[in-house]
Amino acid sequence: MKLTHKKVPVEFLAALPEGIKYVQKGGMDFLVIEQLYCREGHSLMAEHVRLHGEPSICLDARIGSQRGRIFVDAYWGSHDKLYGFLPREDDLHAITEAHCPHCGITLLTERCCSHDGCGSKEAILLNLPGGINSILVCARHGCPDHELIIKRMPEAITSKLRKINYFSESYDDMFQGI
Ligand SMILES: [Zn+2]
Ligand SMILES: [Zn+2]
Structure with a gap:
C-alpha cells in the first residue's frame, strides 16, 4: 500500500484540532487521525491493528447481509481497510x-x-476529542466523500481538506471508501 501525496493547507496545520496529527513521510505531509469516539465516549481506535504503521479505526459494520469488524486506515483521505468479512458483490x-x-x-x-x-442520505459520524469536532464519512460503500466538521475554523479551510483522497497503488474498487 503506497500513499500518494496531496498538499495539506497550511492554515489547517496552524490550527490542528485535537485528535488529528500531522506526519511527514519522505518529505511529504499527511494528516493522521489519532483518536475518535462513539457518542457514548468509547474509543474507536484499534492499537493492535495497524495500517501504514498507525492504529486503525475499528467499526462494527453491516454491509448488506454481512456483518463484522472493519479496520479503516487512520490516514486522512486513505480508503484502505481490512475486513473481518467479505462484502458480497451485490452489496458493493x-x-x-x-x-x-x-x-x-x-x-x-x-x-x-x-x-x-x-x-446517500446517511453518513457515519465519528467524534474527535472534546465533543465539538467530528468527522463525517458518507455511508455508501464505495463513495469517497468525507468531511471534517471543525467548529471555529472557516469553511474555506475545511472544504479544502474534503478534496484530499489518497488511493493506494493496489487500488481495488471493492475496497474503496465506506
Ligand atoms: Zn460505544
Ligand atoms: Zn456518498
Missing part, C-alpha cells in the same frame, strides 16, 4: 451500517451526500 454500493464495537450504538446520522451520483 450498499449503505454501511456502522456501530460502535464496544456498545453497539449506531454511528449513522442524516446527511445528504453531495458526491456525484451517490445520493
Whole structure:
C-alpha cells in the first residue's frame, strides 16, 4: 500500500484540532487521525491493528447481509481497510451500517451526500476529542466523500481538506471508501 501525496493547507496545520496529527513521510505531509469516539465516549481506535504503521479505526459494520469488524486506515483521505468479512458483490454500493464495537450504538446520522451520483442520505459520524469536532464519512460503500466538521475554523479551510483522497497503488474498487 503506497500513499500518494496531496498538499495539506497550511492554515489547517496552524490550527490542528485535537485528535488529528500531522506526519511527514519522505518529505511529504499527511494528516493522521489519532483518536475518535462513539457518542457514548468509547474509543474507536484499534492499537493492535495497524495500517501504514498507525492504529486503525475499528467499526462494527453491516454491509448488506454481512456483518463484522472493519479496520479503516487512520490516514486522512486513505480508503484502505481490512475486513473481518467479505462484502458480497451485490452489496458493493450498499449503505454501511456502522456501530460502535464496544456498545453497539449506531454511528449513522442524516446527511445528504453531495458526491456525484451517490445520493446517500446517511453518513457515519465519528467524534474527535472534546465533543465539538467530528468527522463525517458518507455511508455508501464505495463513495469517497468525507468531511471534517471543525467548529471555529472557516469553511474555506475545511472544504479544502474534503478534496484530499489518497488511493493506494493496489487500488481495488471493492475496497474503496465506506
Ligand atoms: Zn460505544
Ligand atoms: Zn456518498
